[in-house]
Amino acid sequence: MPKTASSSNRDWNTFDLLEDARANVPESAEAHTLLGVLRESLGQDHAAFHAYRDALTADPNYRPALENLRRYCDRQALDFGNPKINPAAV
Numbered sequence: 001m002p003k004t005a006s007s008s009n010r011d012w013n014t015f016d017l018l019e020d021a022r023a024n025v026p027e028s029a030e031a032h033t034l035l036g037v038l039r040e041s042l043g044q045d046h047a048a049f050h051a052y053r054d055a056l057t058a059d060p061n062y063r064p065a066l067e068n069l070r071r072y073c074d075r076q077a078l079d080f081g082n083p084k085i086n087p088a089a090v
Contacts, residue, residue, distance in 0.1 A: 014038055022054075029059035036068055048072065053087055060088035 015038055021031040036051030049072050055065035066088060073080040083089040 027058045029055040029062035029065055032058060033062065033065045033068065036065070040068070040072075045072065045075075049076075053085075056086065056088040 015035070018031055018035040018038060021028060022035060025031060032051050032055035036048040036055065039045075039051060040048035049069070052065045052069040052072065055062055056069065059065075069086055070080050072078070073085065078085050080086055081089050
């Protein structure tokens with residue numbers, strides 16, 4: 001589906017809301033993960049990676065962030081078990 005001006009505006013409004021949520025509740029793994037999903041949908045894969053890492057720093061057991069980070073690592077041929085890449089790795 002092609003991006004329209006209104007869908008692009010929705011992306012940025014959502015981005016702003018998630019950035020506010022992250023700033024106000026930095027321990028929210030969900031806000032970090034949702035921001036990562038949005039960044040990934042916009043083609044900002046490296047920024048998404050950092051958002052997923054932030055989510056796992058907040059909650060190492062947050063499954064959506066673990067799954068998204070694993071998918072990113074698979075695509076980039078990174079070691080998901082490396083604690084420098086995955087803060088939840090033991």
